[in-house]
Amino acid sequence: MSQTDLSLDFSGTDLASLRTRAVLDFIAHARRTVPDPGQASDAQLAEVAQALAQLGLRRELFPEAHFPLSEEAPARVYRLYEDLDGHYALYVSAGQPGKAQPPHDHTTWAIIAGIQGHEENVLYQRSPTADPARDSLSPIRTVDVAPGSYITLQPTDVHTIELVGAETGLHLHFYGLGLDRLPGRVVFESRSGGSYRTFAPPALIRHPLISPAALREALRDGEEIAVLDVRETGVYTHGHLLLAASAPLWRLELLIDRLVPRRGTRIVLVDGNESLAHEAARKLVRLGYAQVSVLEGGTEAWAAAGLEIFTGTNVPSKAFGEVIEHDKHTPWIDVAGLRQALDQGQNLVVVDSRTPEEFKQFSLPFAHSLPGAELVYRIHELAPDPDTLVVVNCAGRTRSIVGAQTLIDAGIPNRVVSLKDGTMAWLLAGQSLAQGRSTALPEPSPQGLAQAREQAARVAERAGVQRLDAAGLARLQGQRHERSLYLFDVRTREEYQAGHLEGWRWAPGGQLVQATDEYVGTRRSRIVLADWDGVRALTTAAWLAQLGGHEVYVYSPAAQATTVTGPEPVRVLASQPAAARLSPLQLQAWQQQGEVLVFDVDRRADHERRHLPGARFAVPDRLHEFVGTADDTRAIVITSPDGVLAATVAAELAHRLPTRTVRSLAGGTEAWATAGLPLQSGADGVLTGDDDHWYSPYAHADLAQRDAGFKAYLDWELGLVAQLEREGDIGIQLIAA
Numbered sequence: 001m002s003q004t005d006l007s008l009d010f011s012g013t014d015l016a017s018l019r020t021r022a023v024l025d026f027i028a029h030a031r032r033t034v035p036d037p038g039q040a041s042d043a044q045l046a047e048v049a050q051a052l053a054q055l056g057l058r059r060e061l062f063p064e065a066h067f068p069l070s071e072e073a074p075a076r077v078y079r080l081y082e083d084l085d086g087h088y089a090l091y092v093s094a095g096q097p098g099k100a101q102p103p104h105d106h107t108t109w110a111i112i113a114g115i116q117g118h119e120e121n122v123l124y125q126r127s128p129t130a131d132p133a134r135d136s137l138s139p140i141r142t143v144d145v146a147p148g149s150y151i152t153l154q155p156t157d158v159h160t161i162e163l164v165g166a167e168t169g170l171h172l173h174f175y176g177l178g179l180d181r182l183p184g185r186v187v188f189e190s191r192s193g194g195s196y197r198t199f200a201p202p203a204l205i206r207h208p209l210i211s212p213a214a215l216r217e218a219l220r221d222g223e224e225i226a227v228l229d230v231r232e233t234g235v236y237t238h239g240h241l242l243l244a245a246s247a248p249l250w251r252l253e254l255l256i257d258r259l260v261p262r263r264g265t266r267i268v269l270v271d272g273n274e275s276l277a278h279e280a281a282r283k284l285v286r287l288g289y290a291q292v293s294v295l296e297g298g299t300e301a302w303a304a305a306g307l308e309i310f311t312g313t314n315v316p317s318k319a320f321g322e323v324i325e326h327d328k329h330t331p332w333i334d335v336a337g338l339r340q341a342l343d344q345g346q347n348l349v350v351v352d353s354r355t356p357e358e359f360k361q362f363s364l365p366f367a368h369s370l371p372g373a374e375l376v377y378r379i380h381e382l383a384p385d386p387d388t389l390v391v392v393n394c395a396g397r398t399r400s401i402v403g404a405q406t407l408i409d410a411g412i413p414n415r416v417v418s419l420k421d422g423t424m425a426w427l428l429a430g431q432s433l434a435q436g437r438s439t440a441l442p443e444p445s446p447q448g449l450a451q452a453r454e455q456a457a458r459v460a461e462r463a464g465v466q467r468l469d470a471a472g473l474a475r476l477q478g479q480r481h482e483r484s485l486y487l488f489d490v491r492t493r494e495e496y497q498a499g500h501l502e503g504w505r506w507a508p509g510g511q512l513v514q515a516t517d518e519y520v521g522t523r524r525s526r527i528v529l530a531d532w533d534g535v536r537a538l539t540t541a542a543w544l545a546q547l548g549g550h551e552v553y554v555y556s557p558a559a560q561a562t563t564v565t566g567p568e569p570v571r572v573l574a575s576q577p578a579a580a581r582l583s584p585l586q587l588q589a590w591q592q593q594g595e596v597l598v599f600d601v602d603r604r605a606d607h608e609r610r611h612l613p614g615a616r617f618a619v620p621d622r623l624h625e626f627v628g629t630a631d632d633t634r635a636i637v638i639t640s641p642d643g644v645l646a647a648t649v650a651a652e653l654a655h656r657l658p659t660r661t662v663r664s665l666a667g668g669t670e671a672w673a674t675a676g677l678p679l680q681s682g683a684d685g686v687l688t689g690d691d692d693h694w695y696s697p698y699a700h701a702d703l704a705q706r707d708a709g710f711k712a713y714l715d716w717e718l719g720l721v722a723q724l725e726r727e728g729d730i731g732i733q734l735i736a737a
Contacts, residue, residue, distance in 0.1 A: 014218060016208070016266055019061040020291035023080050026055050027088055030174070037087035037176045040109045045152040048174070052113040053150045056172050062115045066208040067094045067170060068296070075099045077202045082178050084286045084575070089178035091205070095169045100162040103137055104187040104199050106153060108176035112161075113150040117169030120144055121151050124158040126193070137193035145171060160191065180205065207269075207281040209296040212305040215268055219243060219523070224484055226260045226522040229270045229299075230280040232619045237694040239299055239309045242316060242727055243549075244270050245517040249280045250601075250620030253573045253648045256284065258505065259521035262484040263288045273298045276621060283575040308727045312716060313694045314515040319720040320547050320732060321398035325418075326721050328737055330405045332420040333391060335429040341389070342366070348389035349382050350419070351375065353403035353510055356492075362433040362698070364393060364426060369439045372403055372510020373490050376410045376456050377535040378441060380448030386413035393419035395698070397717045399514055406539060409735065410455035424697070424710040441492070449533070456538040460554065462735045463542040468528065468555040476526055476553070484525035488512060490540045491532060499563035504530055506568045509540035516547065523549050531556040548731025572644060579650035581666040584675040587612075587637055595634045599623060600669070600685075601649050602640035604692050605699075608683050612639060612665075612672055616685035619692045620649045626687055627657065635661040643668030 030048045034040040040048075056062075067078050075095040082089040092115070103124055112119065121144070124137040137158060143151045153159060163169040175182075185199035210218070218225055228247040229236045236246045247255050260267060267289055269277040277294040284292050295302065303309050312318065324330060333341070341348055351370040352359050359369040368382055375392070383390050390412075392403035400418035407416045419425070423433060444452060468476070476485055489500045490509035500506070507519050509529075520527060527544060531537035531554045538554055545552040582590070590596045591614065598615040600607045607617040618626055627636055636653065640646040643666055650664035665672065673679055697709025724730070 014221060014223065014266070015061065015063070015066075016210070016291050016293055017223075019080075019208075020264075022055060022058060022061055023090065024290060026051055027081055027090065030088060034176075040176065042152065042154070045109055045111060045154075049111045049113065049150040049152050052111050052172055052174055053148055056113040056115045056150075057148055059115060059147070062092060062170055064094075064168060064170065065211065066293075067092050068209060069094055069096055069168065076206055077173075077179065078206045078208055079282065079285055080208070081290075082285055084288070086178040086181040086286075087176060089175045091173045091175075091179070092208075093169070093171045093173050095163050097163050097166055097168065099169065101160060102187050102189070103158050103160050103191055103193070105156055105158050105185060106175065107155050107182050107184045109155060110153040110176075111150060111172075111174040112145050112153075113172045113174075114145050114147040115170035115172060116147060117163055117167045117171070118144055118146045118165050119169055119171055120162045120164050122160045122191075123153075124160075124191075124193075126156070126158050134195065135188075135193050137188060137191060139191070158188070204278060205282065206278050206294070207285070208293045210268055210293040211296050212302045212307055215295055215302075216307065218266070218268070222524065224262075224265055224522055224524045226265050226267045227270060228260070228267060228280075228521060230276050231271050232621060232691045233313070234619075234689075234691040234693050234695075235272075237311060237313055239303075239311055240315075241270060241299065241302060242308065242310045242319075242724075243517075243523060243730065245521045246313070247280075247521065248619075248621065249276050249283075250649055250652060251645060252280060252283050253287075253575055254570070254645060256287065256289075257571045257573055258519075260289070260484070261486070262480060262522070264290055264481065265484055265522050267292045268295055269293070270295045270302075271298045273300050286575055287573050308723060310723065310727075314517060315720070316730065317514050317516050317547070318398045318717060319724045320513075321401045322717060322720045323724065323732055324405050324734065325397075325401045327734055328405060330401050330408070331415075331417045332400075332404075333417045334420045335425045335431065338391060338419060339429075339431070346389065347385065347387055348391060350391045350393060351379070351382065351403070352394065353392055353399040354394050355508065355511060356438065358395065360436060360438050362423065362435050363437050364423065365432075365434040365437075367393060367439075369437075370441070371492075371508055372399055372406065372513060373508060373536045373540050374441060374492070374510075375403055375406050376412075376452050376539050377533065378444055378448075378452075379407060379412060379414075380451055381442035381444060383412075383414050384448075388414055390414045390416045391419055392416065394422045395696075396422045396424055396713060399510065402513060402543065403510075406543070409459050409542075410452075410539070411458070412455065421714050424714060428707055428710055449535070453534040456535040456542075459735070460538040460542045460545075463545040464552075465538065465541040465545050466551070466553045468553045470558070472553075473528065473555050476528065484522040486520050486525060486527045487530070488519070488527065489530045489532075490536050495532075496568070497566055499565055501530055501557060501561060502564045509536050512540055513543045513547070516544070520550065524551075526551045526553065528553045528555050542735075546732065546734050548733055570644075572648065574648075574651065576651040576655045578647065579654040579662050579664055581643075581647065582637060582663045583666055584672045584677055587663075587665055587672075588677060590635060590637070596637055597627060597634050598637045598639060598665075599626070600639050602645050602692070604686055604688075604690065605695075606641050606669075607686065608681060610673070610679045610681050611669060611685070613678055613680050614685075615639065615680075616687055618687045620645075620652075622688050622691065623649070623653060624656075627653070627660070630657060630659050632660065635663065637663050637665055639665040639672070640668045642670055 404418035529537035646664040654662040700706035
């Protein structure tokens, strides 16, 4: 992707959407007028400049609050638009009265137009001398750039700027190439010329800001918005906005195309204190995301404004589970009651609603694996006797509650309860778990399937789930530029890989409800679930509709629908040119020949399980702490389990350290292992603790720490209802019992 799709539709009426529409209209005009950004005639620049001046006259689109200054930062540059390759770069330059720049050139064409304030520009004639470092300057004319006026500059033109008067200056600066891609610019020491130095780009190009109060309003205005927290997930879990999805800065290229597929989505980026969000905005703008803002002051400012901060992961979904139990009084059985029922040989079945992978890690010794979306679909085969008690469990609370209520709402004839506090409570009671188990999913009988379809359809209708035919789906797909559209297949992994609709992602239904924020980054979007059997998509859709925040649809593919096989394809975007890759044998030779730094950058748990000899683990956004200085001669090699994240991180690191040798390991640690090379395990070399991921209490080897963690976690889940009440309505709307 080399540029933003300028045909994007922006239906929003908020200021950011209106500004984006105006900016893209201007960019489209500029691109038509100057089709080659590498060169432009004076006449072409004049035509574009008139359009830029008209944009500047729309003062309401550029409030000072979106481009703030401070005593510590009396001048700032804010990026509005830039192609992936750096061309057609548009900025707002903000400055307090008196801001000035000595004589300088740009090495690309430039246009400046006024929004507010008066910027005095003096153009100079540069007279070469025998010694270029002694070129002389003489003023030739002065141009006052104010609202409605402009100045155009060719690559070799030299000028000074000074904000005159008492008004804060806001000016639009439009360049053929982005400021941080112009290393050859020069600035003269005086207005008469003489020696000069290279003109460095701004230390940090910022992006339009949104205040906590304005973001709170935006989350409630009914229009699409994606709030993304760009800190590493482990840091994010210590305190974040409720409706912010985790999208770490250095992992954006892997996540963003699936998390926020529509390039015209209104996006707000969040971190702790604006230390990372502007770097993330740079990436997204260059990747074609057209309306990107940064939360002013980050979560620290949000909390200082008296707004709610949440800890943990998948919080909206977990809070949803607590609301379900609180409002619908989902029945439960505690460990003592379950133990007694088992000892007495009562007629019961226990089903674990987590994923098969989680079930295999640990489970109740007598439980059956039956993930959330499979419950209504298959429960008739496990509990054909209506007198059988059905107990639903998970590792904690949420999926136990949601699973039990799923069966209750469906109206199965059995008595259904959740296991209070799940396997955590089981362990706290001194019981033991089984490891490595797997249980086959029973195939529904014709009678059981007919019952399940009737039950799922009834609940989905009550929840307001909308059904689509082929024409309706085509209509939504034709509106992708206007509204975000997520297409999910909620069946098992094996069924999905055996044949799914092209372009549809895999999201097992229980997980889509349990961790919605990991799949859908855009609030108020459209979600369509493929209904292959008349049960699982409807069951999942009913819960998504009750969770709120989205339009939810179900589509039934034709019996002879064309499908594709294999795992879900993942498109990795590129915001920087790729760094070179090394094969495992090449890296081994480098290690034998001299000093090389090897960093594992994906997940600490994976690193501790197995890693290259000598490799150290660090989350990507802290690599700068450990790679040494710019003049360090050691090569840097980045690895990850499959090499995908490593390639992205190496590309960004190579851009930031142009004097260093930076490579990624092709195929990552898996390729190293496949080559038969030695591996190590353990926590040696872990540099950044738990920054990368939230670690569950189950990971504690010390039982006292584990049990304390369990109790803290369960207290946290129970406290979410009260915290959600303080947050305010987020759209949860449960169907009546």
